[in-house]
Amino acid sequence: MDAKTIYAKSSDIKGRTYLEYRRDMKKKAIAELEIIEYLRDKLKEHYTNAKDINVEKWGGDKFLWFLRKGGITREPDFRAIIDDNEVFIEFQYSDRDDLKYYDFKVSKVAKKKKGERFPIDNKLFFYIHKVLKSYAFFTPQWIVENGKYDYVPAWRVSAYRVPKEKFHSILKEDNQLNEIIEIIDAKNGILYFQYELINIWKEELLEELQKVVDENKLINIMPKDLESFFRIIFILDNLEKIPKNANLWLIYILSFIDNNAKLEELAKIVYCIDYLYSKIELKDNEQKILKSKLIELLNIVKNYEKNDGTYSSDITKSPVEEMRYALFSINNIEDIIQDMIHYYNVDLKPIKKIYENVNNVKKIANMIKR
Secondary structure: OOHHHHHHHOOOOOOOHHHHHHHHHHHHHHHHHHHHHHHHHHHHHHOOOOOOEEEEEOOOOOOOOOOOOOOOOOOOOEEEEEOOEEEEEEEEEEOOOOOOEEEEOHHHHEEEEOOEEEEOOOEEEEEEEOOOOEEEEEOHHHHHHHOEEEEEOOOOEEEEEEEHHHHHOOOEEOOOHHHHHHHHHHHHHHHHHHHHHHHHHHHHOHHHHHHHHHOOOOOOOOOOOHHHHHHHHHHHHHHOOOOOOHHHHHHHHHOOOOOOOOHHHHHHHHHHHHHHHOOOOOOHHHHHHHHHHHHHHHHHHHHOEOOOOOEOOOOOOOHHHHHHHHHHHHHHHHHHHHHHHHHHOOOOOOOOOOOOOOOOHHHHHHHHHO
């Protein structure tokens, strides 16, 4: 945690670790959702005699890349139905070429019976080496036979460790991976770029955060306009407090949505919606209202997109600021859409890939780099 935040908070206000958790959860989820079609094609090559192969995301995050109510499991990442057989697939990838060992968690490789470990049946590992533009299929049995059970310093636990030479020997180079890896890297760049908005806002509101701690009370902000509403929500969020009548607060913030709202305003509205939504149970009428407002919000943000991939709503803001506001809004709207479908069975179009509502992903990523 940065020193300014520690000073501002004393030890009372915790950082918004939940948003950071969602960000970190999405890193692998981006890769999984981008790779699924490629995985299906490679399974067809791997199982040459199979007549029918279907692949779907699996595990606790098969529909949602994070669960507000928990639900992280040790289940595999994909399930494949190959003719009449069910095969579970663990997906891993590496973006480093300096590893001496490739490590695999014991729980994913073997089960313990009567004190002995046995490789898991009907499971396949699918590995992408981003640097070498290569992939490999292998079984838990192969890991056990070619690796050793040893302590992994980075994990602080023991795991199966396969030496680099043995692992590289099974990798297959494939130029098809180039495009997929570019998209994965671009989306990860966008992910970290847009989440910087939280730190920017924290810096701007540092004085208010200090007052909360120093005076041991909430600052006197009445949420009568969007800026006041956002400020008090941001402070409540950092205090991990919930306002009374939070359901009414949610409906109130939705009233600020307007076709003429600028991207900065939209990002603040989305932040408030996301925070309040995560703290309440929606009633039927609230579900209907929020559903229509999410669609409206998404359309407003997308209407500000220009042909070159940038966003523009306010000439007083730089292209970088505008882009960050837009990407932050889209990302969190997609999260809420998935969450509402999962928990409320709301009739919305499911999000199949993270940032699927962003056009020109690679162009935007290149602009961020520059």
